[in-house]
Amino acid sequence: MMPLPARILDLPPYTPVEPLDVLSARWGRPVDSLVKLDANENPYGPAPRVRQALAELPWVHIYPDPESRALRAALADFTGVPAEHLLAGAGADELIDLLLRVLLEPGDRAAFCSPTFGMYAFxxxxxxxxxxxIPRRADFSLDLPALQAVCAQQRPKVLFLANPNNPDGQLLGPEEIETLLALPTLVVLDEAYIEFSHSLSLGAARSCIQQVPQRDNLIVLRTFSKWAGLAGLRVGYGAFPGWLLPALWKAKQPYNVNAAASAAALASLEERVLLGERVGQICAERERLRQALSAFPGLEPLPSAANFILCRVSARPAAELYQVLLERGILVRRYAAPRLQNYLRISVGRPQDSRALLDALEELL
Structure with missing residues (x-):
């Protein structure tokens, strides 16, 4: 038996959420009785054209295009970024891993600002x-002076920032982004939720993706998991500066975006008007839900530019509230990290999902 590297033995596992069928079996409840508000998924699912494309998928016995040419051409039209600057992946998670594999030598630093998406540290x-x-301030905003000082002293190879941030939903302002891009490091803006910051236009006006070809130190990652409802198919993409792309193309897995994911993403881009309307519905429901949550004593929902709401809980222990909601078939996200122990993150669902949550809270609080 060969010894494993210490970094693997000591690696804390990433804790994913579990699918509905597993939860249904565990709790002895029908799947359709569960209210799933724990993973920021799109409650409306994919567009009808996606289901049709998957049903009619040809050539599943043939390997997919290793360069995702059709998808990258459609993404160039969607984003306004030339296809030669775009790379598709099996979700943005694969692109995060690919980027770190290419950039890091042992001991090199990768920076992030907690609390944030756990895949950066992982x-x-x-x-x-x-x-x-570089921890965020008490209100979850960036500590820009600390960022400037740490980056100047410790020279991380890369800085990851979710925009809007997960779990609090804060969106960076233009001046903050300019300050970040003046840092002596490669800046990755993970825009997994950017479409929800600008409703019907699918986030185009708030995204930094069109700046990438003109900047050597900016990467922007995007995904189809949230706005397009394709979380189960794992398809994302990124815009990268020209100097980095040859290394990424060499290092990526050759057939990383499967045929079903590619077809679904292409069909989603054809249905962007419908999907934009659904994003608008989710944004409107987010504001209704936040207002309703704020009426409960002991709950403090934070403003959000994403499809979730981080809620501070003081009425009773957050872990206890999480558990009693779970026993009623309502799933929200709780955290073990000390900074977030008094918070629950609630994904925005359909109006009937919000009603089920609010009815339960009225009974419990």
């Missing part, structure tokens, strides 16, 4: 890097 450690955490 990927850094997995790829033999050092995690460099």
């Amino acid at each position: 990927g850094a450690r997995l790829n033999a890097g050092q995690e460099l955490d």
Whole structure:
């Protein structure tokens, strides 16, 4: 038996959410009785054209295009970024891992600002890097002076920032982004939720993706998981500066975007008007839900530019409230990290999902 590297033995596992069928079996409840508000999925699912494309999918016995040419051409039209700057992946998670594999030598630093998406720290450690955490302020805003000081002193290879941030939903302002891009590091803006920051236009006006070809130190990641309802198919993409792309193309898995995911993404781009309307519905429901949550004593929902709401809980322990909601078939996200122990994150669902949650809270609080 061969010894494993210490970085793998000591690696804290990433804790994913579980699918509905597993939860249904565990709790002895029908799937359709569960209210799933724990993973920021799109409650409306994919567009009708996606289901048709999957039903009629040809050539599943043939390997997919290793360069995702049709998808990248459609993404160029969607984003306004030339296809030669775009790379598709099996979700943005694959692109995070790919980027870290290419960039990091053992001991190199990858920076992030907690609390945030856990894959940045996970990927850094997995790829033999050092995690460099510059914590956010108490209101979850960035501590820009600390970022400037740490980046100047410790020179991380890369800085990951979710925009809007997960779990609090804050969106960076233009001046903050300019300050970040003046740092001596490669900046990755993970725009997984950007479409919900600008409703019907699918986030185009708030995204930084069109700046990438003109900047050597900016990467923007996007995904179809949220706005297009394709979380189960794992398809994302990124815009990368020209100097980095040859290395990424060499290092990526050759057939990383499968045929079904590619067909679904292409069909989603053809249905962007319908999907934009659904994004608008989710944004409107987010505001209705936040207002309703704020009426409960002991709940403090934070403003959000994403499809979720982070809610501070003081009426009773957040872990206890999470558990009693779970026993009623309502799933929200709780955290073990000390900074977030008094918070629950609630994904925005359909109006009937919000009603089920609010009815339960009225009974419990």
